[in-house]
Amino acid sequence: MVSAVITAAGKNRRMIEDLKSRKLEIKHKLLMDIGGKPVILHTIDNVLNSGVDECRVVLGHFSEEIGPVLKDYPDKRLKIIQNHENNVELSETLLNGVQNLSSGLILCAAGDQPTVTTETYRNLIETAVNYRDPENIVSVLAREDTGLLQSAKGLGMPFICHSDLLLKYLSHHKNNLNPILIKMIRDGVVFYGIPSLNKLELININIYQDYINIKDHL
Numbered sequence: 001m002v003s004a005v006i007t008a009a010g011k012n013r014r015m016i017e018d019l020k021s022r023k024l025e026i027k028h029k030l031l032m033d034i035g036g037k038p039v040i041l042h043t044i045d046n047v048l049n050s051g052v053d054e055c056r057v058v059l060g061h062f063s064e065e066i067g068p069v070l071k072d073y074p075d076k077r078l079k080i081i082q083n084h085e086n087n088v089e090l091s092e093t094l095l096n097g098v099q100n101l102s103s104g105l106i107l108c109a110a111g112d113q114p115t116v117t118t119e120t121y122r123n124l125i126e127t128a129v130n131y132r133d134p135e136n137i138v139s140v141l142a143r144e145d146t147g148l149l150q151s152a153k154g155l156g157m158p159f160i161c162h163s164d165l166l167l168k169y170l171s172h173h174k175n176n177l178n179p180i181l182i183k184m185i186r187d188g189v190v191f192y193g194i195p196s197l198n199k200l201e202l203i204n205i206n207i208y209q210d211y212i213n214i215k216d217h218l
Contacts, residue, residue, distance in 0.1 A: 001104035002125055004052040005097030007090065007157070008040055008111035009060025009083050018207040028062050029205045030111050031069060034215050038069055039205060042114035042218075048075055050121035052107055055079070058097045060086045090177050095170040103163050105134060110157040115200040115214055116141065121158065123194050128160045131190070135162040138184065142193030143202065149191040152181035165189065 008030055015029040030040040040057075048055055059066055060083040070080050081100050083093055098106055105128050107121060120141060127139040140159035142149075149155075156177050165184070173180050185191050196202055200218070205211050 001054075001102050002052050002107065002129070002160075003101040003104060003163075004047050004050075004055040004107040004109060005094060005101065006040075006043060006047060006055065006057045006109045006111050007093050007097070008066055009058050009063075009086070009088075009093045010090075010112075011061050014206045015208065015211075018209075022208060024208065028065055029211065030066055032205070032211050032215075034114060034218055039114045039211075040066065040069065040111045041073075043109060043111050043116070044070075044073065044078060046114070046116060046118045047107065047109050047121060048077060049118040050107070050125060052125075053077065054101060056081050056097045056100050057111070058083060058093050060088065060093060089174045091170045091173055091175050091180055094166065094177070098163055098166045098170065101163065105129065105160055106163050106166060107160040108157050108166075110204060112205040113158065113201075113203070114205070115198075115203060115218060116158055117197055117201065120194065120197055120201060124158060124160045127192055127194060128162075131192070133190075135164055136188075137161060137190045137192060138165070138181070139192050139194060140181075141201065142195055146193040146195045149185070149193050152178070152185040152191055154178065155181050155191075155193075161189075 124139045131137045138161040
């Protein structure tokens with residue numbers, strides 16, 4: 001069983017501030033249009049096309065705007081869940097998703113990364129599945145070094161690891177993701193960095209220029 005959780009619960013703060021400074025229409029970054037459909041749908045398509053058995057999108061802030069875009073998604077592997085409260089850390093959003101999935105490997109993806117390709121998601125999954133101990137590996141999209149990693153500094157989503165690892169670390173650390181990954185590697189969890197296929201895969205949409213860079217090339 002390989003599952004997936006996509007986080008889509010953030011405050012959209014940096015994008016809102018940037019749009020205001022540019023005197024542009026305020027819009028949630030996950031709902032911005034790329035090629036005729038919202039950012040979040042590109043992310044969902046790429047994740048589901050990787051072959052996962054089930055997927056949860058976790059909503060929080062702005063769920064009243066994002067939810068309607070997702071409610072008619074045709075693939076029944078996808079289910080939408082809601083954080084119990086909006087003002088939570090990323091680790092709590094991920095944990096909510098994990099607790100609503102089957103035990104096994106779980107691919108963790110961010111809704112604002114529409115350029116991460118299906119091929120890269122498959123590479124992440126394949127690395128974890130084929131490792132001699134799938135319950136003690138984090139297969140992660142590399143930012144710099146690839147292969148076996150000695151540090152998790154600067155790393156984040158997407159990555160895949162076993163649900164037991166996620167439950168162990170997310171349940172006890174309410175934080176942003178990177179400090180939790182750093183603790184995991186210090187505790188002896190194996191980290192393996194998968195190279196990106198292109199530089200666009202490393203872009204999270206945080207500000208308007210990120211969106212423009214992606215829109216012009218995707």
